[in-house]
Ligand SMILES: Cc1ncc(COP(=O)(O)O)c(C=O)c1O
């Protein structure tokens with residue numbers, strides 16, 4: 520099998536157009552060289568020694584053959600072979616025309632938001648990651664770009680604020696962080712493209728990862744992930760991953776990355792590439808554990824937010840877009856102090872922000888990941904202060920359940936306990 524790989528004229532990173540597709544779990548582990556026209560899956564490395572692991576090109580500069588032209592690479596801000604490997608691999612996984620890896624998920628969003636100019640507008644959700652809200656707010660106060668925050672579970676709410684003269688981006692999280700709401704990507708993309716042909720539909724796919732959901736196939740123009748989470752899987756690096764549907768959009772994104780210098784370092788690119796190979800097995804196990812945990816909490820009478828719960832308002836919609844519900848869920852106890860006691864009484868579940876790691880985590884979004892959203896804004900957007908978010912890992916589920924039940928009992932939050940609502 521050969522690949523048709525076309526390097527972009529203005530950059531050393533390559534567009535990836537495989538001739539044959541395998542199932543996601545297979546594609547994840549077979550890494551192909553970004554501009555090697557002869558190698559097949561698993562024979563990736565274009566180095567003289569045929570190294571089984573992609574080498575880390577820990578260099579800032581590359582020697583040039585002459586004063587008048589560089590080789591494939593000249594400077595690692597503009598491009599680096601280790602980075603190119605992970606980018607072409609992720610383009611394949613995300614079904615993107617081209618992909619980019621940058622220094623964090625927020626950096627990925629920053630790059631994408633730089634495509635919007637002062638005076639133009641963005642539409643985004645009213646339930647979204649706190650850091651995303653912070654950057655959009657900053658862009659409003661410092662960059663003259665207004666964001667309308669609306670309920671993205673209702674396409675009509677988005678349509679209401681679309682302005683063909685001004686709207687240049689519609690930014691969706693689905694599922695949202697932390698209330699796990701679902702947005703209808705195909706319907707929203709059709710409506711936005713029809714009414715605002717100059718607007719990009721951008722999806723933050725961090726919670727699903729490309730293993731479960733591929734927004735570019737659903738109508739989005741740009742997808743991004745915090746690579747800090749499922750894609751790397753071990754909380755040992757920060758990374759952001761961007762996928763573009765067209766080469767025109769990709770060129771604009773590459774220009775910003777090179778101009779601002781946020782491309783991922785060679786070592787972190789290597790770590791990300793190593794992590795992504797096990798995405799399928801990690802996600803399958805984490806998701807299976809999450810289903811058990813969700814069912815347990817539902818059976819105990821809690822209000823659980825999880826798209827694997829048939830009572831979730833967009834349960835059916837989510838199933839049309841994604842191949843699974845993922846491994847992040849949140850639940851309400853009805854009382855902030857009870858929630859604090861639960862979180863602080865767990866032993867196995869680590870109190871930590873973030874998700875997508877192999878070990879299980881517990882957090883209170885309003886105190887942690889979403890604390891940067893002012894309290895009055897959280898209240899106006901109906902983000903419950905007592906909300907607990909669980910990021911389920913790969914441990915033995917019985918240990919996770921026992922630890923959670925013990926914490927619920929200590930906090931007096933089990934049915935029959937006086938504090939349980
Ligand atoms: C949904 C979502 N998007 C983006 C980010 C930003 O990613 P990073 O922490 O890698 O900058 C996060 C968390 O940080 C997140 O939860």
Ligand SMILES: N[C@@H](CCSC[C@H](N)C(=O)O)C(=O)O
Pocket residue numbers: 648650696871872873874887888889891
């Ligand atoms: N102190 C950080 C908090 C990071 S939250 C990380 C992650 N997205 C999550 O949802 O847990 C900050 O202020 O950004």
